[in-house]
Structure formats: C-alpha cells, structure tokens
Amino acid sequence: MKTVIRAAAAVAALLTCAAGLWPAAPGQPNNFRFAIVGDRTGEAKPGMYEKVWREVDRSHPDFVIDAGDVIQGGNDATAERQWRETREVWRRYRYPLFFTPGNHDIWSAASERLYEKYTGRPPFYSFNYQDAHFTVLDNSRTENLGDDQMKFLERDLEQNRERNPKFVFFHRPALWLIPLKFQSGEFALHQLARKYRVAVVVSGHTHQFLRLERDGIVYLNAGNSGGHLRGSDLAQGWFFGWTLAVVKGTGVELTLKKL
Numbered sequence: 001m002k003t004v005i006r007a008a009a010a011v012a013a014l015l016t017c018a019a020g021l022w023p024a025a026p027g028q029p030n031n032f033r034f035a036i037v038g039d040r041t042g043e044a045k046p047g048m049y050e051k052v053w054r055e056v057d058r059s060h061p062d063f064v065i066d067a068g069d070v071i072q073g074g075n076d077a078t079a080e081r082q083w084r085e086t087r088e089v090w091r092r093y094r095y096p097l098f099f100t101p102g103n104h105d106i107w108s109a110a111s112e113r114l115y116e117k118y119t120g121r122p123p124f125y126s127f128n129y130q131d132a133h134f135t136v137l138d139n140s141r142t143e144n145l146g147d148d149q150m151k152f153l154e155r156d157l158e159q160n161r162e163r164n165p166k167f168v169f170f171h172r173p174a175l176w177l178i179p180l181k182f183q184s185g186e187f188a189l190h191q192l193a194r195k196y197r198v199a200v201v202v203s204g205h206t207h208q209f210l211r212l213e214r215d216g217i218v219y220l221n222a223g224n225s226g227g228h229l230r231g232s233d234l235a236q237g238w239f240f241g242w243t244l245a246v247v248k249g250t251g252v253e254l255t256l257k258k259l
Helices: 048-058 076-090 109-119 147-159 174-181 188-195
Strands: 003-006 014-017 031-037 063-066 097-099 125-129 132-136 166-169 200-203 209-214 217-222 241-248 251-258
Touching (some): 031 048, 048 241, 076 109, 097 132, 132 147, 147 188, 174 217, 188 217, 217 241
Parallel strands (some): 031 063, 063 097, 132 166, 166 200, 200 217
Antiparallel strands (some): 031 241, 209 217
8 A cells, every 4th residue: 555645744734545456345335534533632722622623514524533532531520511511512513423432531430331321332343334444442541452452353354354445443542653653563453454454543642643654554643633732843743633534445535634
C-alpha cells in the first residue's frame, strides 16, 4: 500500500492510501465517508466540541466515530450528569455514531455501565459498512491491549479476512506510538494488522494529531476536538480539528480538518 501526503500541515494533511494493491473482497463496492472526532475532554475548552460538530455536519458524513474521552469523568457521582449534558451536542445531528472508550469515559464498573447507557455501544465491538470492516477495542483502563482484547481482535479480523479496507480503533496509542517512534514493527498489534491487511489504526488520548506508517499501515492519532491543547506548534499537530475519511473501493483518503 502506498501512502501520499499532500498540503501544508498547518492547513490540512491529506493522507491517501492507494487502491488496487490488495484484491477486492466480494460484496458491495465501497463509496462512503465518515468523520473521526478526537478528544473532547481533559480540561475541555468551552464551545470547541460544539464547533467541531458543526463543521462535521457541513461535510455530511455517512457516520461518525468518536476516538474517546467524551466526558471529564473520574467521579461516579457526577458522570451521569456529564453524559446527559454532552449527549445534547450530538443528538442535534442524525448520523449513526460509534464510540471508542477513553480513560475519561470508563474508569470503574459504574462508569462502564453509564458508558453503555449513553453511547448505546459496548466497550469493544465491531461492525461492517458496505464492504469495509471496523473493530473498536477498549484500553480505557490500561495503556496496552489486554489478552482478551488481542484475542477478540484476532478472531474478528480472521472472521472478516475478505473485507477491505479494515480499520482498528482504540483510545490510548502507546502500544503503537512508542515502538513506531523507534522504527520498530515488532509488536503484536502490528503483526496482526500486517497479517490481516488492516489499512488504518486510529487512537486519541494525546490531544495531538500524529501520523506514522509502517508496512503500508497508517497509524493515526486523531488529534484534539475540544480538550486542552498541550502544545502550540501547528506543524507538530497541536491544534483543534477532526478527520474526514473517504473510502472508495479499497482506497482510503484521510483529510485532517483544522479549525
């Protein structure tokens, strides 16, 4: 898989995964778009998440995937009120919405129940859209992916081997970010992604837009959609925004939308 970057980082980063290098799987040809929304919390900036959603709405995606940290969380007594308040933002729009649990979303058994109640999703699951496949994992309470998550991922990818392209989402990126920064692909997640021809792995958590590639697999940190900015260098990915993904055939085009 070939990946091309175009456009200035301070304006937009366009990542194109060229089609045609993998055989097309049987099924409905892909022609859809979806939005990836990053962290809202971690000292949320008032009004920014709402602004992101207005921008998302102007692009008319087929669905939206949230990369985690929707509420501030950390307190079982106040979590439900935070979910109710935040839910009012996305309830204004009628797109199917998929969630990835972040460390601000799930930290206890009670918070996990609230997460399921207000998102309508379990902590980990998978779904298909046309001929593409999406796997959402849960590392909200650990930096890594536990044995249960890795076994679920392997079974899920095996059962959907012929679908193309494939996407994997989980919130905390340390599992791939640290080894890839040191130019190593010798970690279990990457070996599975390479074996089953995953196109894109998406995380959040750091509030910074990052993109790395290894063996044709794009690793994307979804950036900041409302949380505290921990840096100020636009070229290093410190800005508010979201990502538009366009899938045509087996090709994936990811365009960073900077606010």
